[in-house]
Amino acid sequence: MAGIYLHIPFCKQACFYCDFHFSVSLKNKEALLKSLETELILRKDYLQNSPIETIYFGGGTPSLLTADEILRLFEVVSKNYHLNTEIEFTLEANPDDLTAQKVKELSKTPINRFSIGIQSFFEDDLKFMNRVHTASEADSSVKRVQDAGFDNITIDLIYGIPKMSAEKWKANLHQSFDLKVPNLSCYALTVEEKTALHHFIKTNKYPTVSDELAYKHFQILVDQTAQHNFIQYELSNFGKEGYFSKHNISYWMGKSYLGIGPSAHSYNGYSRSWNIANNPKYIKSLTLNELPITTEILTKTNLFNEYLMTGLRTIFGVSVLVVENRFGLEFKNHLLKQVEKHQQLQHAEIKDHTIYITLKGRFLTDTILADLFFE
Ligand code: SF4
Structure with missing residues (x-):
C-alpha cells in the first residue's frame, strides 16, 4: 500500500509565517501542470505497482487549480498507477477559493476529503498572519463544503499567536466543534528563518512568540478536544473515529509514498528523495524528461x-x-x-x-x- 502527494506550488499571497515552497505568480501554472504530468509518468515504477490508497494535493494552494485541472492530473495518476478500489483523495483548500460554484465543480471530481486552511476564525489573527481569507469566509467555506455532501473534512488551526487569550483560543476550538468538523490539525505558531514573521520580530514590529503561551494553548487543546470526543492520534492531529487522515497515518507508519512537484519528498523504505524547490528549474528539467531529484540512501x-x-x-x-x-x-x-x-x-x-x-x-x-x- 502506498500514497501519492502532488505539490501545487502557487499561492495568492505569502502568509507571514510560511516557509513552504510556493510562488505568488501563476504565470507558469500551465507549464507546471504539464511537468507534473511528465513526472508522474517518468516515476510510475517508483512505487513498484503497490496499490495506491491515498492521493493528496498539497501546497502551496491546490484549490487554485480548477476542477478540470485536478481531473486532468487524476487521470494521469489513474492511467499510470494501480489505484485501490477505495482511495482517500484529499484536496488542501483555502477558504476564499471555496465559492459555491467552485465547490459544486469540485464535487464532480473524485476528491472525497477537504483539508481547509482556516488557521483562525478571528479577523485580527488572520491579518496578523497575512492570510488572504476573512473570518466570515473561514466559517462559510466549511458550511459550503458540508452542504455539497462532504463530511470528511479537516481544518488547520494555529495557536500560540502573540496576545491570543485562552478564551479566544477556546472560541476557535468551539467554533470548530459547532461546525461539526471531524478532524483538527492544530499547530503552534513557529518562527522560521527567512520568513516575514522572523523579520518583523527581529525588527520589533511584531511581539515575540512565546513557548509558555503555546504550552498553555496546547493544554487547552488537549483538554477541549478530549471533552468533545476527539482522539489525539498524533501530536497535532485530533480526529473522530473514522475520520483520521489515512494519508498522514501512512507516512507515520513508514509506508512508501511518491512526492510529485517542486520540493516534494518521496520515500520507499530504504531511500528518501526530494525534488528541486524552484518552479522554473523544475519545469525546465521535466521539459527535457530529466528528474530534478536528490536521493539519500538511508542508513x-x-x-x-x-x-x-x-x-x-x-x-x-x-x-x-x-x-x-x-x-x-x-x-x-x-x-x-x-x-x-x-x-x-x-x-x-x-x-x-x-x-x-x-x-x-x-x-x-x-x-x-x-x-x-x-x-
Ligand atoms: S497559503 Fe499555505 S502555503 Fe501559501 S503562503 Fe499561506 S501557509 Fe504558505
Whole structure:
C-alpha cells in the first residue's frame, strides 16, 4: 500500500509565517501542470505497482487549480498507477477559493476529503498572519463544503499567536466543534528563518512568540478536544473515529509514498528523495524528461530515528519488538536505556512491549525524541 502527494506550488499571497515552497505568480501554472504530468509518468515504477490508497494535493494552494485541472492530473495518476478500489483523495483548500460554484465543480471530481486552511476564525489573527481569507469566509467555506455532501473534512488551526487569550483560543476550538468538523490539525505558531514573521520580530514590529503561551494553548487543546470526543492520534492531529487522515497515518507508519512537484519528498523504505524547490528549474528539467531529484540512501540509524520520530508522535507508539527485529539488539538496548529517565519523569511509558509518550510528556515530544535518537 502506498500514497501519492502532488505539490501545487502557487499561492495568492505569502502568509507571514510560511516557509513552504510556493510562488505568488501563476504565470507558469500551465507549464507546471504539464511537468507534473511528465513526472508522474517518468516515476510510475517508483512505487513498484503497490496499490495506491491515498492521493493528496498539497501546497502551496491546490484549490487554485480548477476542477478540470485536478481531473486532468487524476487521470494521469489513474492511467499510470494501480489505484485501490477505495482511495482517500484529499484536496488542501483555502477558504476564499471555496465559492459555491467552485465547490459544486469540485464535487464532480473524485476528491472525497477537504483539508481547509482556516488557521483562525478571528479577523485580527488572520491579518496578523497575512492570510488572504476573512473570518466570515473561514466559517462559510466549511458550511459550503458540508452542504455539497462532504463530511470528511479537516481544518488547520494555529495557536500560540502573540496576545491570543485562552478564551479566544477556546472560541476557535468551539467554533470548530459547532461546525461539526471531524478532524483538527492544530499547530503552534513557529518562527522560521527567512520568513516575514522572523523579520518583523527581529525588527520589533511584531511581539515575540512565546513557548509558555503555546504550552498553555496546547493544554487547552488537549483538554477541549478530549471533552468533545476527539482522539489525539498524533501530536497535532485530533480526529473522530473514522475520520483520521489515512494519508498522514501512512507516512507515520513508514509506508512508501511518491512526492510529485517542486520540493516534494518521496520515500520507499530504504531511500528518501526530494525534488528541486524552484518552479522554473523544475519545469525546465521535466521539459527535457530529466528528474530534478536528490536521493539519500538511508542508513540503519536513519531508519531507526525515523521510526521513533514518527511512531512516538502517534497513538500507535514504538514497538520494542519491531526495533529488535528490524534494527537488532544494540538499538533495542539503547532505546530501553534512554527511555528509562523519561519513564521516571512519567513522560513515557511501556505497555505490552510498546513505548508511548504520556499526556504529561506530549508537549515535550521533540526533547524526548532527541534523547532517544541513536547518534
Ligand atoms: S497559503 Fe499555505 S502555503 Fe501559501 S503562503 Fe499561506 S501557509 Fe504558505
